[in-house]
Amino acid sequence: MVPPASREPRAPRRPPGTASAVLRFMAGSLAAVLVIVVGGFFALRTVTLDEAKRDTKERVIGEGRLVQFAGLSDGLLRGDPKAIAKLDDVVQSQILGRSIVRVKVWTRDARILYSDEPRLIGRRFTLGDEEQELFTTGGAEAELSDLSEPENVYERPQGELLEAHTRVRLPDGTPVLFEIYQRFSSVTASGERILGTLAPPLIGGLVVLLLFQVPLAWSLARRLRRGHEEREGLLTAAIDASSQERRRIAADLHDGAVQDLAGVAFGLAPLAEEARRAGDAERASALDDSVGRLRQGVRDLRTLLVQIHPPTVAATGLHAALTDLLSPLHAAGIATELEVDDAVAAGTRHDELLYRAAREAVRNAREHASPSTVRVHARTTDAGGVSLVVADDGSGSTPAQRQGRRAEGHLGLQLIDDLVRQAGGTSTLDSVPGRGTTLTLELPA
Ligand SMILES: Nc1ncnc2c1ncn2[C@@H]1O[C@H](COP(=O)(O)OP(=O)(O)OP(=O)(O)O)[C@@H](O)[C@H]1O
Ligand SMILES: [Mg+2]
Structure with missing residues (x-):
């Protein structure tokens, strides 16, 4: 039933309901939109941060030149109040503003020579590498300020800040570090503006695109479902048509050839008797022989009739049909076991298919396996479908044997597998040489 290499059942191919397919599609698309929005936000944030750092770096270089030229004097190193006042004048009037909120001047050993925040002057912290x-x-270099550092204790209320350093020199040539703190928001305002302008039409566009796709997805899912139903309909029609055809052939045979042959046998029998009475023993025995063969022929034809047109499952019910199927096995000395769930016995749309599969499996057991027992179980599954198991304890077979037979045109199992798959179900053949064979079918509700 399954190709020899694999024993796993194939998954039934049933399309999901239209609404759930569309919902899944929508959820997937929404997730994609979310990824675009979040990804876009982070990408833009990285770009703005880089931009802000560059801007602050340029700023510190420019302001550093101004301070070196107009604000620094040698007295600063000694903490001379006049020197501090001179620098403070330049810083307060030309540097501090809405964007730059703090200025510090550092010595190499991390002492603050000057800040517009007087409480910092003279204090020592640490400088990074x-x-x-x-x-x-x-x-120069610039970075986001770490406001938890002790040197930044007075900057904390300002919110997010960028700090930038550059080297400047006192008039006597001593190098000192000039540092400014710039408000992040003042540099990122343009980025935020871009985001604010672009985001609504972008997100809106994506949502509109999504909404436009819903009817399309809906109709696709419906078409898929309709195609599936049509295929099922065709399959049922095919099975019906083939049953009808068999019924017609059986009826023709029964009413034609079988009746005729039975009539001929009936007519010939007295002739043999007459010949015997006339003392023509040779003719009598020839006629007897012919009558015997005709009768055997009629019996064979009747057996054939039952095979091509078994008492319909629909008329007798699956349980009775399976009982009939197994009864010849008793005569052959094979024990049988039949179990049919009440729900299955009450009739399902798979009755015909279940019967055909059971018939093929039982015939195979008889023809190929010489079993001592054959079991047939038909039950409902947890998923609400039907399962059929036909198991024998006969000789079993190998995949290679089955493949060889298939190549020779023996397609009994293959045909059942095709029908089962077309009905959306799975079939599995488990066969162990010397241990027996089990055929399992699962059909959807
Ligand atoms: N119950 C079984 N026990 C042992 N061998 C089996 C059994 N069922 C199938 N086989 C092996 O699988 C082969 C293929 O079976 P399949 O029903 O497809 O063809 P077939 O019975 O040989 O011919 P066909 O069914 O076309 O008359 C068989 O020839 C046999 O070797
Ligand atoms: Mg067969």
Whole structure:
């Protein structure tokens, strides 16, 4: 039933309901939109941060030049109030504003020579490696401020800040580090504006696209479902048509050839008697022989009739049909066991298919396996479908044997497998040489 290489049952191919298919499609699309929005937000944030750092770096270089030129004097190193006042004047009037909120000037050993926040002047903290390097290399660097650092205790209320450092020199040539703190929001305002302008039409567009796809998805899912139903209808029609055809052939045979042959046998029998009475023993025995063969022929034809047109499952019910199917096995000395769930016995749309499969499996057991027992079980499954198991304890077979037979045109199992799959079900053949064979079918509700 299954191709020899595999024993796993194939998954039944039933399309999901239209609404659930469309819902799944919508959920998938929404997830995609979400990924785009969140990804876009983070990408934009990275770009704005880079932009802000560059801007702050340029700022610190510019302001550093101004301070070196107009604000720094040698007295700063000694904490001379006049020097501090001079620098403070420049810082307060030309640097501090809405965007730059703090200024610090550091010595190499991390002492604050000047800040517009007087409580910081003279205090010592630590400088990072990058800042230390600036004393020798010059240049500038910028980064997001870590407001939990002790040196930033007075900046905390300002919110998110970028800090940038650059090296400047006192008039006597001593290098010091000039630091500014710039408000992040003042540099990112343009990024936020871009986001604010682009986001609504972008998200709106995606949502509209999604909504436009719903009817399309709906109609696709419906078409898929209709195709599935049509296929099922065709299958049922095919089974019906073949049953009808067999019924017609059986009726023709029964009313034609069988009746004729029975009539001929009936007519010939007295002739043999007459010949015997006339002393023509040779003719009598020839006629007897012919009559005997005719009768045997009629018996064979009747057996054939039952095979091509078994008493219909629909008329007798599956249980009775299976009982009839198994009864010849008793005569052959094979024990049988039949179990049919009440729900299955009450009739399902798969009766005809179940009977055909059971008939093929039982015939195979008889022809190929020499079993001592054959079991047939038909039950409802947890999923509400029907399962059929036909098991024998006969000789079993190998995949290679089955494949060989199939190549020779013996298609009994293959045909059943095709029918079962067309009906959306699965079939599995388990066969162990010397141990027996089990055929299992599962058909959907
Ligand atoms: N119950 C079984 N016990 C042992 N061998 C089996 C059994 N069922 C099938 N086989 C093996 O599988 C082969 C294929 O079976 P299948 O029903 O497809 O063809 P077939 O019975 O040989 O011919 P057909 O059914 O076309 O008259 C058989 O020839 C046999 O070797
Ligand atoms: Mg067969």
